[in-house]
Amino acid sequence: MDRQHFIYKKRVARAALLEQARNLARSGEHAGVESIMTAMQGVEAFDDVRHWFEDWAFRHQLNRLCAIARASNASFRLRGRRR
Numbered sequence: 001m002d003r004q005h006f007i008y009k010k011r012v013a014r015a016a017l018l019e020q021a022r023n024l025a026r027s028g029e030h031a032g033v034e035s036i037m038t039a040m041q042g043v044e045a046f047d048d049v050r051h052w053f054e055d056w057a058f059r060h061q062l063n064r065l066c067a068i069a070r071a072s073n074a075s076f077r078l079r080g081r082r083r
Contacts, residue, residue, distance in 0.1 A: 010048070017049045018058075025065035028073040033062045 020043070024036045037053055040046050052058050 013045055014049055017043065017045060018052060021049075021053075021062060022065060025062045026069050028066075028069035030066050031070070032066050033059045036062055036066075
């Protein structure tokens with residue numbers, strides 16, 4: 001495998017893992033970035049993207065997505081009880 005192909009595969013894998021983290025945040029099942037990190041511990045190649053979870057902007061993004069998803073889920077549950 002040549003170097004460029006290796007770098008490309010690593011970037012694709014990194015993008016997929018970061019998108020998986022965002023999807024976990026959007027699920028409403030996690031309170032924040034710490035919970036998402038715990039959920040992703042067993043994912044292959046997580047160590048390659050662990051440093052992204054130290055970036056304040058990415059942490060803020062995940063925490064914000066979690067808050068929006070949880071608020072949306074809570075609102076949906078409340079609307080469902082009124083009927």
